[in-house]
Amino acid sequence: MTTPEPSVPLISVRTALDGLVSDGVLSSAQADQVNHRLAAATVVPVVTPGEHRFRTRVVEVAGYLGGAMVLGGAASIVVPTWDSFPAAARFALALVATILLAGGAVAARFARLGDDTLGARMRLASALGALASGAAAIAAAVPAADPNEELAASVAALVVAVPAYALVRGAPLLGTAWLASALLVGDFLDRADVDSILPWGIVYAIVGAIWMLLAVPFRGSPVREPGLAVLLGGLTGFGAAEAVTTDSKALAVVGLVLGLAFAAGCFGLYLATRRWPALVPAVLIALVVPATALAQILDSFLAAGFAVALVGLALLAAGGVALVHRRPPAPAA
Numbered sequence: 001m002t003t004p005e006p007s008v009p010l011i012s013v014r015t016a017l018d019g020l021v022s023d024g025v026l027s028s029a030q031a032d033q034v035n036h037r038l039a040a041a042t043v044v045p046v047v048t049p050g051e052h053r054f055r056t057r058v059v060e061v062a063g064y065l066g067g068a069m070v071l072g073g074a075a076s077i078v079v080p081t082w083d084s085f086p087a088a089a090r091f092a093l094a095l096v097a098t099i100l101l102a103g104g105a106v107a108a109r110f111a112r113l114g115d116d117t118l119g120a121r122m123r124l125a126s127a128l129g130a131l132a133s134g135a136a137a138i139a140a141a142v143p144a145a146d147p148n149e150e151l152a153a154s155v156a157a158l159v160v161a162v163p164a165y166a167l168v169r170g171a172p173l174l175g176t177a178w179l180a181s182a183l184l185v186g187d188f189l190d191r192a193d194v195d196s197i198l199p200w201g202i203v204y205a206i207v208g209a210i211w212m213l214l215a216v217p218f219r220g221s222p223v224r225e226p227g228l229a230v231l232l233g234g235l236t237g238f239g240a241a242e243a244v245t246t247d248s249k250a251l252a253v254v255g256l257v258l259g260l261a262f263a264a265g266c267f268g269l270y271l272a273t274r275r276w277p278a279l280v281p282a283v284l285i286a287l288v289v290p291a292t293a294l295a296q297i298l299d300s301f302l303a304a305g306f307a308v309a310l311v312g313l314a315l316l317a318a319g320g321v322a323l324v325h326r327r328p329p330a331p332a333a
Helices: 010-022 028-040 049-084 087-110 115-141 146-168 171-191 197-213 226-245 249-273 276-298 301-324
Strands: none
Touching: 010 028, 087 115, 087 146, 115 146, 115 171, 146 171, 171 197, 171 226, 197 226, 197 249, 226 249, 226 276, 249 276, 276 301
């Protein structure tokens, strides 16, 4: 709550100044000048940190909602008539949107509003940078020929998102870079006429592993959100393992190995980073991939369910035994 700083009683100040004049410390003119300055001084409000944080949050949320409403309104006007615009007009609109959004991200990042607003400004700048990446993807896809639209859009989004993340470091930009990289890999596989599910699964497993490696904590790491990096990489690996597992009985074992490897990697990165999003893909893999693989191998979802439940019970029992029979700590010397 804003409370005014208590003002100094002018009568007591005048009395003190008269005493200083009597003692010869101040002249009469100096005393009058000090009294005039104190009387003209304005009361400076004191804002508590809690209220300042609340106001910062309110302004940030209002900015997100206002920006979303502006974009939604503009999209509702432009999208229904998008195809009726000439290609040059569509390119110009997307390019202008890219410049405005990127400029807003830079302005939010470097605005001189005090260090106490840096977190909110970084989040806003990251969201604007992600939108700028999407606008750049649209702008790049407009002049591209029909088979090259996805390639041009993915490359343009990466060209904007990666440097922007290096400047801002925010979750929206990291997610945008992941999505653009996944679409780019899929476009390359399509162009190579790869039809078998195994190459697709292996390539996307490599992509997921790369994103998980970005979350490894070390000095100078380029990723500030390791939990999100593990989540994105683990979900990519989960999709790859599940796709390979469901393809055939012969590939069920390969998919199971991929899934278990990604689950182990997610658990390991959780222990290293202590970020709970790293557990999400690990739990999903443990829930889905072993059951799918055993169902393929045993030709029965019922048998697979029993098998997975028994393995889970065995693991829980082993953990309980380890807790009960753990060694007591050694006595201090």
